[in-house]
Amino acid sequence: xxxxxxxxxxxxxxxxxxxxxxxxxxxxxxxxxxxxxxxxxxxxxxxxxxxxxxxxxxxxxxxxxxxxxxxxxxxxxxxxxxxxxxxxxxxxxxxxxxxxxxxxxxxxxxxxxxxxxxxxxxxxxxxxxxxxxxxxxxxxxxxxxxxxxxxxxxxxxxxxxxxxxxxxxxxxxxxxxxxxxxxxxxxxxxxxxxxxxxxxxxxxxxxxxxxxxxxxxxxxxxxxxxxxxxxxxxxxxxxxxxxxxxxxxxxxxxxxxxxxxxxxxxxxxxxxxxxxxxxxxxxxxxxxxxxxxxxxxxxxxxxxxxxxxxxxxxxxxxxxxxxxxxxxxxxxxxxxxxxxxxxxxxxxxx
Amino acid sequence: xxxxxxxxxxxxxxxxxxxxxxxxxxxxxxxxxxxxxxxxxxxxxxxxxxxxxxxxxxxxxxxxxxxxxxxxxxxxxxxxxxxxxxxxxxxxxxxxxxxxxxxxxxxxxxxxxxxxxxxxxxxxxxxxxxxxxxxxxxxxxxxxxxxxxxxxxxxxxxxxxxxxxxxxxxxxxxxxxxxxxxxxxxxxxxxxxxxxxxxxxxxxxxxxxxxxxxxxxxxxxxxxxxxxxxxxxxxxxxxxxxxxxxxxxxxxxxxxxxxxxxxxxxxxxxxxxxxxxxxxxxxxxxxxxxxxxxxxxxxxxxxxxxxxxxxxxxxxxxxxxxxxxxxxxxxxxxxxxxxxxxxxxxxxxxxxxxxxxxxxxxxxxxxxxxxxxxxxxxxxxxxxxxxxxxxxxxxxxxxxxxxxxxxxxxxxxxxxxxxxxxxxxxxxxxxxxxxxxxxxxxxxxxxxxxxxxxxxxxxxxxxxxxxxxxxxxxxxxxxxxxxxxxxxxxxxxxxxxxxxxxxxxxxxxxxxxxxxxxxxxxxxxxxxxxxxxxxxxxxxxxxxxxxxxxxxxxxxxxxxxxxxxxxxxxxxxxxxxxxxxxxxxxxxxxxxxxxxxxxxxxxxxxxxxxxxx
Ligand code: SF4
Numbered sequence: 001x002x003x004x005x006x007x008x009x010x011x012x013x014x015x016x017x018x019x020x021x022x023x024x025x026x027x028x029x030x031x032x033x034x035x036x037x038x039x040x041x042x043x044x045x046x047x048x049x050x051x052x053x054x055x056x057x058x059x060x061x062x063x064x065x066x067x068x069x070x071x072x073x074x075x076x077x078x079x080x081x082x083x084x085x086x087x088x089x090x091x092x093x094x095x096x097x098x099x100x101x102x103x104x105x106x107x108x109x110x111x112x113x114x115x116x117x118x119x120x121x122x123x124x125x126x127x128x129x130x131x132x133x134x135x136x137x138x139x140x141x142x143x144x145x146x147x148x149x150x151x152x153x154x155x156x157x158x159x160x161x162x163x164x165x166x167x168x169x170x171x172x173x174x175x176x177x178x179x180x181x182x183x184x185x186x187x188x189x190x191x192x193x194x195x196x197x198x199x200x201x202x203x204x205x206x207x208x209x210x211x212x213x214x215x216x217x218x219x220x221x222x223x224x225x226x227x228x229x230x231x232x233x234x235x236x237x238x239x240x241x242x243x244x245x246x247x248x249x250x251x252x253x254x255x256x257x258x259x260x261x262x263x264x265x266x267x268x269x270x271x272x273x274x275x276x277x278x279x280x281x282x283x284x285x286x287x288x289x290x291x292x293x294x295x296x297x298x299x300x301x302x303x304x305x306x307x308x309x310x311x312x313x314x315x316x317x318x319x320x321x322x323x324x325x326x327x328x329x330x331x332x333x334x335x336x337x338x339x340x341x342x343x344x345x346x347x348x349x350x
Numbered sequence: 351x352x353x354x355x356x357x358x359x360x361x362x363x364x365x366x367x368x369x370x371x372x373x374x375x376x377x378x379x380x381x382x383x384x385x386x387x388x389x390x391x392x393x394x395x396x397x398x399x400x401x402x403x404x405x406x407x408x409x410x411x412x413x414x415x416x417x418x419x420x421x422x423x424x425x426x427x428x429x430x431x432x433x434x435x436x437x438x439x440x441x442x443x444x445x446x447x448x449x450x451x452x453x454x455x456x457x458x459x460x461x462x463x464x465x466x467x468x469x470x471x472x473x474x475x476x477x478x479x480x481x482x483x484x485x486x487x488x489x490x491x492x493x494x495x496x497x498x499x500x501x502x503x504x505x506x507x508x509x510x511x512x513x514x515x516x517x518x519x520x521x522x523x524x525x526x527x528x529x530x531x532x533x534x535x536x537x538x539x540x541x542x543x544x545x546x547x548x549x550x551x552x553x554x555x556x557x558x559x560x561x562x563x564x565x566x567x568x569x570x571x572x573x574x575x576x577x578x579x580x581x582x583x584x585x586x587x588x589x590x591x592x593x594x595x596x597x598x599x600x601x602x603x604x605x606x607x608x609x610x611x612x613x614x615x616x617x618x619x620x621x622x623x624x625x626x627x628x629x630x631x632x633x634x635x636x637x638x639x640x641x642x643x644x645x646x647x648x649x650x651x652x653x654x655x656x657x658x659x660x661x662x663x664x665x666x667x668x669x670x671x672x673x674x675x676x677x678x679x680x681x682x683x684x685x686x687x688x689x690x691x692x693x694x695x696x697x698x699x700x701x702x703x704x705x706x707x708x709x710x711x712x713x714x715x716x717x718x719x720x721x722x723x724x725x726x727x728x729x730x731x732x733x734x735x736x737x738x739x740x741x742x743x744x745x746x747x748x749x750x751x752x753x754x755x756x757x758x759x760x761x762x763x764x765x766x767x768x769x770x771x772x773x774x775x776x777x778x779x780x781x782x783x784x785x786x787x788x789x790x791x792x793x794x795x796x797x798x799x800x801x802x803x804x805x806x807x808x809x810x811x812x813x814x815x816x817x818x819x820x821x822x823x824x825x826x827x828x829x830x831x832x833x834x835x836x837x838x839x840x841x842x843x844x845x846x847x848x849x850x851x852x853x854x855x856x857x858x859x860x861x862x863x864x865x866x867x868x869x870x871x872x873x874x875x876x877x878x879x880x881x882x883x884x885x886x887x888x889x890x891x892x893x894x895x896x897x898x899x900x901x902x903x904x905x906x907x908x909x910x911x912x913x914x915x916x917x918x919x920x921x922x923x924x925x926x927x928x929x930x931x932x933x934x935x936x937x938x939x940x941x942x943x944x945x946x947x948x949x950x951x952x953x954x955x956x957x958x959x960x961x962x963x
Contacts, residue, residue: 001632004605005655005802012805058806073811079803081653082813084676087646094647097636098609099654102803123639328630335631337602338769346585347387
């Protein structure tokens with residue numbers, strides 16, 4: 001049976017193999033985020049990257065949950081679904097399994113994706129459905145006006161923690177690696193070039209791609225990521241991972257990370273005792289290394305890693321499903337419901 | 351050997367009972383299938399413990415299977431059984447209450463030892479102490495006879511112990527004059543990889559039959575003539591399987607892919623199991639991490655253009671409430687199946703109840719009207735599931751299908767329909783990108799178009815926030831919200847124009863109308879029929895559509911002096927009816943995890959009739 005959806009897709013002509021510009025991805029709706037919000041930059045970079053990759057807007061679906069970031073689909077001229085709190089990833093999973101031909105992006109936040117939607121998050125990662133998850137982390141519940149989130153730092157003063165947060169935050173990258181991800185990256189709203197690169201890498205990856213994007217909420221949590229974006233100081237606080245390259249950072253590129261057994265530590269490259277060759281050479285395909293480096297975020301004195309932590313190949317969920325479907329058809333032929341209903345022990349009453 | 355007398359009977363109810371490891375469900379299913387093939391009308395009721403392996407020999411571990419079959423129309427698995435086959439004392443103790451006075455007990459006397467008697471909390475052996483004097487007791491050394499049949503095969507004792515249920519089955523086949531061949535064939539297929547088990551089970555089955563034939567214990571055999579049922583091709587089907595088939599039939603008639611997202615839950619999991627076998631039929635199943643993922647994944651698939659379904663039972667249904675509201679708001683087709691069980695909370699996972707009706711109607715935040723459909727018997731699950739899909743797709747709405755553990759697990763013969771004779775299902779797709787607005791409605795039905803991702807020109811955004819009429823943009827406008835709320839509700843009300851009018855069976859006007867819904871159909875129909883036979887002025891109306899009600903409902907019920915609503919809850923449908931009429935409404939409510947016995951309903955009818963006379 002050819003489904004109606006296939007027929008519909010065949011009816012419309014797709015001769016528009018034209019180059020796209022970011023404008024093609026702009027919807028008529030004016031973004032309604034606060035002026036200065038980090039979301040604007042992310043929206044712009046996503047539109048740029050989609051144009052660069054020339055993904056036709058009609059082949060795209062953006063799915064989101066609830067929160068400031070989750071308004072994103074309204075501002076992008078593709079198919080879009082603004083779901084309910086925490087469920088974006090589950091909605092996107094269903095859509096992608098039903099329609100592997102659609103490119104699916106999920107927009108979620110630290111509250112939406114890690115708190116109320118935490119379960120869907122970890123299960124999507126292990127399944128490796130080919131969707132791209134962008135988690136806008138602003139370490140606060142912004143839409144509900146300023147309560148602490150599962151990524152708020154211990155001790156943070158918020159509306160619901162006037163005496164300081166007493167739970168400890170998730171490290172989303174480490175959580176994702178632990179959940180058996182195939183692609184994990186971190187970037188930041190205020191570094192458009194890096195952000196674009198990460199988006200492109202995620203788009204190219206087959207399987208679930210997860211990017212944690214540090215996003216400044218200038219209303220409820222302004223400046224929490226300043227040290228990673230302020231050009232004066234960021235080189236001392238941020239460590240940019242590159243596949244096959246040593247882990248070097250610092251304003252004068254004079255510091256590096258080496259492994260002492262399983263313990264990452266900082267070495268100085270100008271103390272005369274160490275050289276670049278002591279530094280860890282990063283390998284995106286090494287899950288153990290990715291996890292060790294991800295845990296740097298847990299130490300206040302360590303630089304915060306950005307970039308692609310992990311990019312490994314594993315068959316996607318929908319590919320395996322399609323393979324099972326194909327092999328069922330090879331083995332048993334295309335199913336005929338009438339035959340199925342009439343199978344088993346039947347009898348005829350005259 | 352004296353030739354056995356053959357006695358003709360109209361209908362018989364047999365109950366097999368034993369330890370949950372005794373293979374009772376298999377025994378019962380085999381008896382039911384063979385009986386159906388012979389052309390009898392059949393209805394079955396499996397009754398098993400929630401624990402996979404409850405402590406052996408205890409009352410909690412008893413598994414039962416009741417079969418009611420006959421040469422007339424059979425609507426229920428039978429109130430009381432005529433024959434009770436028990437493998438141990440616990441099975442006897444737990445099931446004696448279902449045996450008719452004067453009925454027969456066939457007991458595996460080897461299962462009655464000191465230990466098992468103690469486990470069943472018997473202080474003396476009931477087979478010997480005279481306490482069963484109201485019944486015919488047949489003590490048979492089933493275990494020993496099974497051992498003898500297999501003595502030369504060198505099988506481990508465990509295997510021998512496990513095949514004794516086939517002895518009981520063979521004996522029952524002899525007693526009711528049924529062929530062994532269907533079961534022998536089943537054994538060959540089931541154990542195709544273990545030839546020693548084919549040999550053992552087949553031998554024991556035959557030994558049971560031969561025992562009946564040769565022993566002097568049984569003087570009579572029974573004959574139950576085939577029933578006069580509608581002509582056609584039949585197969586036996588459980589409610590959950592029929593539900594799965596109904597969904598597949600609907601997907602076929604709609605020419606859509608079927609997408610089932612589900613989380614395992616008793617007693618609904620069989621729908622997931624069944625559909626996961628049909629990958630080559632355009633069926634995709636997705637076992638999710640939780641109930642909420644299941645419904646929201648289904649909503650995603652529906653957004654993508656599939657016939658999307660999620661199946662669950664009460665506790666899972668509660669978890670799906672918020673997402674059901676999302677489907678209402680986004681006006682996407684979705685079928686949510688609730689195979690109801692005893693509640694609240696975890697409640698009685700393996701027992702039946704009808705207590706989720708009001709939840710199905712109202713259990714969401716906001717004004718969120720959803721069509722609700724109920725299946726009335728195992729085979730009817732097919733038509734009910736088909737209808738749920740048709741409404742969901744054609745009206746762009748979530749639909750709730752209520753079945754329950756009783757009909758979900760119960761089985762009966764199903765008249766196999768020709769797929770081409772089923773109605774087509776027509777989705778409403780937009781055709782002109784220039785005119786397309788996601789919430790522009792069809793004037794008559796108020797249905798919005800289903801725009802599928804992948805097609806240029808129909809890019810649009812939908813979600814849980816209130817929409818502006820027609821355009822679908824976010825709108826917080828107060829007047830628009832009221833307008834949209836009314837439109838969504840009105841769209842469901844207008845389904846009244848397409849659903850069939852209600853009809854009552856029995857007198858078109860009179861003293862008492864008995865109104866039911868769902869799985870109580872068989873018990874009510876049987877009870878009302880008996881009252882009609884006695885010349886009483888009664889009728890039976892069974893509601894398939896609980897939202898909206900059929901258009902003629904109020905008019906129809908106004909033809910009677912009073913109404914009786916039997917339900918397996920504390921009066922939920924009664925409450926809905928009370929809000930629609932001023933007639934005296936009597937209730938019969940039962941929440942024991944068990945279906946009604948038709949005599950319970952009959953007694954109530956008589957009581958009400960006396961009261962209103
Ligand atoms: S509240 Fe914060 S996160 Fe939300 S839109 Fe405003 S600045 Fe952005």
